[in-house]
Amino acid sequence: MTIRIGVIGTGAIGREHIHRCDKVLQNSTVVAVNDINVEAVDQVVKEQKLKAKIYADGHELIKANDVDAVLVTAIGDKHEEFVLAALEAKKPVFCEKPMAPTAEACKHIVDAETKCGKRLVQVGFMRPFDLGYLALKKILDSKTLGEPLIVNCRHFNYTNVSYYTTDMAINDTFIHEIDVLRWLLGDDYESVQVFFPRRSCNSPEKVGDPQIVIVRTKKNVIVNAQLYVFTKYAYDVQCEVIGEHGIAALPEPVAIPVLKDGQISHPVLIDWKTRFIDAYDVELQAFVDNVSAGKFTVGASAWDGYAAAVAADACVRAQKSGKVETIEMPPKPSFYNK
Ligand code: NAD
Numbered sequence: 001m002t003i004r005i006g007v008i009g010t011g012a013i014g015r016e017h018i019h020r021c022d023k024v025l026q027n028s029t030v031v032a033v034n035d036i037n038v039e040a041v042d043q044v045v046k047e048q049k050l051k052a053k054i055y056a057d058g059h060e061l062i063k064a065n066d067v068d069a070v071l072v073t074a075i076g077d078k079h080e081e082f083v084l085a086a087l088e089a090k091k092p093v094f095c096e097k098p099m100a101p102t103a104e105a106c107k108h109i110v111d112a113e114t115k116c117g118k119r120l121v122q123v124g125f126m127r128p129f130d131l132g133y134l135a136l137k138k139i140l141d142s143k144t145l146g147e148p149l150i151v152n153c154r155h156f157n158y159t160n161v162s163y164y165t166t167d168m169a170i171n172d173t174f175i176h177e178i179d180v181l182r183w184l185l186g187d188d189y190e191s192v193q194v195f196f197p198r199r200s201c202n203s204p205e206k207v208g209d210p211q212i213v214i215v216r217t218k219k220n221v222i223v224n225a226q227l228y229v230f231t232k233y234a235y236d237v238q239c240e241v242i243g244e245h246g247i248a249a250l251p252e253p254v255a256i257p258v259l260k261d262g263q264i265s266h267p268v269l270i271d272w273k274t275r276f277i278d279a280y281d282v283e284l285q286a287f288v289d290n291v292s293a294g295k296f297t298v299g300a301s302a303w304d305g306y307a308a309a310v311a312a313d314a315c316v317r318a319q320k321s322g323k324v325e326t327i328e329m330p331p332k333p334s335f336y337n338k
C-alpha cells in the first residue's frame, strides 16, 4: 500500500523530506504541499517534478480525502496548530522537532492524542536512528565501560537563520541532545545550569552565542554541552561518554584525507542535511511503515516530544536566571508504554 503524504512547510527540511518521501522511501508518495511562502511551494513542485496539489491553507491539506498522513515541517511555533488539526482529523502525523517550543504546547498534543485512543504522532528526533549513536549505545549497554559518569557534547552549527533567538539554542538545537541522551543513557534529567561565555563576533547582537549547558541526570551523570550556533566554520556534533573503565565517542563522519601541496587535508561538514542523511531516511521510512501497519511502534512518540520540552523549558529558565534549575519530569502515562 502506498501512503499518500501531505507536507506543511516547504522550507529547508520540508524540501529534504519531500524528496525522501517522494523519491527515496518505499511505499510513499507526496500528493499535497503547503507553505505560506507560495514561491517556495511552486519552486519545490517544479524542482522535484512533484505530482502534488498545492494548498493555500494547511488545514485544507489535512482534511483532503487523498491525504493519508501529514508531515509538519513548518517552523516550530506552528507545529502545535497543525498537529492538533491532524489529530482532530484522526490522521497520522510526523512532526519535525521540536514537537512544540514549550512543554505547555506539547502537553496539548499529548492530551489530544490520548483522547484519540491510539498513537498517531511521531516526532522528528532522528539521532537514535543514526548508526554512530546506535553503536555508542551498544557499547554503553554492554557495560564494558562500567557506568557512565560524564558526557561531553558539542553541537556547533554554521547557521545563517535570521529568526534565530537565544532560547532557540535550547529548544531548536540542544533539544536534539536532550532527546538522544535520555535514550542513550537510559536516564532522565534532574537539573540544569546555563553559562554564557564571551560572545562571538560571528553571532547576531540579539543572540547569546555560544552557550554551555550543564545538566545533571537522575543517576548523577553530568552532561557538559557546548552550543555554538553561528560558528561560520563547521557543523560539528560530538558526543563523548566517560565511563568508570573507559571512554567511548561518536565516530567522525567519513572524510577522505588528501595529501597535496605539502599538507594533508580533508573537508568538514557545514550542514545538518548531510550529517544525518541516513538517519532521516530510516526515521521517515519508520513513519511510513508505522502508518501502513496502523500502529506506531518505532520512533519518538508525542510523550518523548513532551519530555524533551519539559527539560528544554528548564534550560530556558536557567538561561534567564543563571542559577541551577530543577527539571520536574512527570511520570510517563501507561498510554505511552503500550
Ligand atoms: P525554514 O525556515 O527553512 O522553513 C520553515 C517553513 O515553514 C518556511 O518555508 C515557512 O514559510 C513555513 N511556514 C511558516 N509558517 C507557516 C504556516 N503557518 N503554514 C505553512 N508553512 C509555514 O526552517 P527549517 O530549517 O526547514 O525548519 C523547520 C522545522 O524543522 C523546525 O521545527 C526545525 O527545528 C526542524 N528542523 C529539524 C532538523 C533536524 O535535524 N531534525 C533540521 C532542520 C530543521
Ligand code: ISE
Pocket (backbone or CB within 6 Å): 157, 172, 173, 174, 176, 272
Ligand atoms: C536545526 O533545526 C536542526 O534540527 C539541526 O539538526 C540542528 O543542528 C540545528 O541547530 C537546528 O537549528
